[in-house]
Amino acid sequence: MMRKSRGGRKSAAAVLFAAGMLVLSSTVLSGCFGGSPSPEADSGNVESAVKTVKAEPVAKQKVAETEERTGEARASAQVELKSKYKGSIKEVFKNRGDTVQAGDTVLTLESEEVNQMLQKAAAALQDAQDALNRAKSKALKDREISRAEFDYSLSKQKQKVEDAEKAYNRLRNDYDVRLTTKAKLEQAEREWKDAQAELEQLQRKQSALEQVSFDELEKSVREALLAQEQAEQAASALQIKAPISGVLTGAQTIQAGLPLEANDAIGTIQKLDPIYIKSGFAEKDAKLVRGKAELEYRLSATEAYKPAPVIFLSDIIDTELKLYEIVMQIANPDNGLKPGTKVQLRLTKEEELIAPAVPTYSIIKDGDDAFVFVLNGDTVEKRKIQPGRLLEPYQEVLSGVKEGELVVTSGQNLLSDREKVKLP
Numbered sequence: 001m002m003r004k005s006r007g008g009r010k011s012a013a014a015v016l017f018a019a020g021m022l023v024l025s026s027t028v029l030s031g032c033f034g035g036s037p038s039p040e041a042d043s044g045n046v047e048s049a050v051k052t053v054k055a056e057p058v059a060k061q062k063v064a065e066t067e068e069r070t071g072e073a074r075a076s077a078q079v080e081l082k083s084k085y086k087g088s089i090k091e092v093f094k095n096r097g098d099t100v101q102a103g104d105t106v107l108t109l110e111s112e113e114v115n116q117m118l119q120k121a122a123a124a125l126q127d128a129q130d131a132l133n134r135a136k137s138k139a140l141k142d143r144e145i146s147r148a149e150f151d152y153s154l155s156k157q158k159q160k161v162e163d164a165e166k167a168y169n170r171l172r173n174d175y176d177v178r179l180t181t182k183a184k185l186e187q188a189e190r191e192w193k194d195a196q197a198e199l200e201q202l203q204r205k206q207s208a209l210e211q212v213s214f215d216e217l218e219k220s221v222r223e224a225l226l227a228q229e230q231a232e233q234a235a236s237a238l239q240i241k242a243p244i245s246g247v248l249t250g251a252q253t254i255q256a257g258l259p260l261e262a263n264d265a266i267g268t269i270q271k272l273d274p275i276y277i278k279s280g281f282a283e284k285d286a287k288l289v290r291g292k293a294e295l296e297y298r299l300s301a302t303e304a305y306k307p308a309p310v311i312f313l314s315d316i317i318d319t320e321l322k323l324y325e326i327v328m329q330i331a332n333p334d335n336g337l338k339p340g341t342k343v344q345l346r347l348t349k350e351e352e353l354i355a356p357a358v359p360t361y362s363i364i365k366d367g368d369d370a371f372v373f374v375l376n377g378d379t380v381e382k383r384k385i386q387p388g389r390l391l392e393p394y395q396e397v398l399s400g401v402k403e404g405e406l407v408v409t410s411g412q413n414l415l416s417d418r419e420k421v422k423l424p
Contacts, residue, residue: 053421054410055375058403061357063389063396067288067347071279071297075270075339076329079244083260084237087111096250099335100242100269107254107266109238114231121231125224132217139214150206157199164192246271247335270339275332277308277343280323288347289313295328296346299337305346306330357394358401362409363387373408373415374401375423380408382417 087109094106168188174180242248250267260266277297281289289295290313296305308328317324328345330337363385364371370387373380385400401407408415415421 051411051414051419051421052424053373053375053380053408053412053415055406055423056359056362056409058356058358058397058401058405058407060354060403061391061394062353063355063357063391063394064348064353065391066350066353067285069279069281069285069345069347071277071328071343071345073337073339073341073343074276074278075246075272076274076276077244077246077271078268080268081106081240081242081266083109083240083262083264083266085109085111085113085234086262087113087238087260089254089256089258089260090238092254092256094242094248095254096248096252096267098248099246100248101245102242104242106240106242106248109240109260111234111238114234114238117231117234121224121228125221125228128217128220128224132214132221135214135217147206150202154199154202154206157195157202161192161195161199164188164195168192240266242269244269244271245273272335272337272339273332274329275337275339277328277330277345279326279345280318280321281326281347282323283317285347286313286324286326289326296349297328297330297343298346299341299343301344308345355388355396356401356403357396358385358407359409360390360393360395362407362412363395364412372401373412375406375408375421378420378422380415380417380419380421382415 088111090108090110092107094100094104100106168185168191171180171185171188175182175185246269248267248269250265254266289310292310294307294309297308298305308330310326311329312325312327314325358372362372364373370385371382372385374383383400386398388396388398390396408421
């Protein structure tokens with residue numbers, strides 16, 4: 001009885017196992033050979049295969065920080081005042097710190113050296129003029145005496161010429177009737193011509209008498225006049241005048257009675273209106289400002305920027321400083337900006353820092369190339385771009401996309417060109 005019971009349980013289990021296998025087979029066969037899935041189920045599978053992405057339009061963003069450099073105010077011109085001659089300060093009209101105009105007398109000097117030059121030149125000129133006057137007076141008297149003598153000699157010679165001519169004419173008539181010889185006629189002709197030649201010589205001497213030369217004496221007078229002019233110029237140099245307008249600066253206060261040697265420095269006039277702002281830029285900074293008509297400057301962070309016209313930017317780098325020199329010029333009518341004052345220069349204006357940009361995380365790098373995916377409807381296009389300036393989280397795009405186009409900002413690393421996508 002016990003053995004029969006175990007056999008019954010085993011048969012029941014086998015029946016249940018067979019029934020289960022039958023049901024499973026029926027289900028599998030139904031899936032393999034039964035009808036197609038419903039359209040609703042297929043549409044759901046395709047929908048889940050399209051990637052969902054986020055996108056952001058290409059828009060103008062700030063892509064760089066303002067570039068600032070330091071500059072220094074410098075006088076637009078400066079002239080050093082010096083004593084040309086040894087002497088001492090006689091009178092002071094302008095002193096250190098005073099504003100002067102071109103032509104103003106700053107001070108006057110006393111100089112024994114210049115006084116002696118004036119006296120010597122005046123004496124030399126007087127001597128030269130006296131010598132010339134004496135020579136002219138003597139020449140006039142001599143000419144009067146000589147003229148009388150010449151007049152008498154000329155009168156006698158003219159008479160001699162007339163007598164010789166008459167004698168020649170008589171002999172010529174006699175020769176024609178053979179009352180004289182040819183030799184006597186030729187002798188008479190020679191005497192007549194010799195008398196004429198002597199008369200012409202006397203006339204030339206009389207003409208020369210009227211043309212007395214004083215070249216050497218007149219040259220001496222001219223030289224004396226030149227020496228006097230030079231002495232007067234030296235005297236005028238004792239008046240130290242401002243050659244330019246500006247501010248008088250110097251190491252010490254100017255005092256009357258102060259002795260000076262030749263070429264001693266008295267002070268310096270610095271022209272402060274306009275005033276220059278000078279600086280030196282490295283290559284990358286020079287590129288930012290080259291071609292600009294002006295830069296902006298300010299004295300402190302609390303002040304507003306003001307324009308400063310650029311008047312010079314070197315094309316050649318300073319080989320020692322490795323910088324390009326730049327010079328700006330600004331009006332300074334109140335002389336408020338002093339030489340040596342440091343200023344901040346702004347190399348780029350705010351509007352220059354704004355440009356079309358895309359989020360940095362939307363850019364895909366492939367070696368040296370950069371790409372973004374541009375969304376057009378429900379399709380993306382892979383575009384090569386040229387990145388520019390970078391200011392996180394945006395980077396300037398110089399080419400490849402246009403402002404307003406949508407750029408994929410999520411999942412772009414898993415996309416391919418012309419793939420369909422959807423937005424959330």
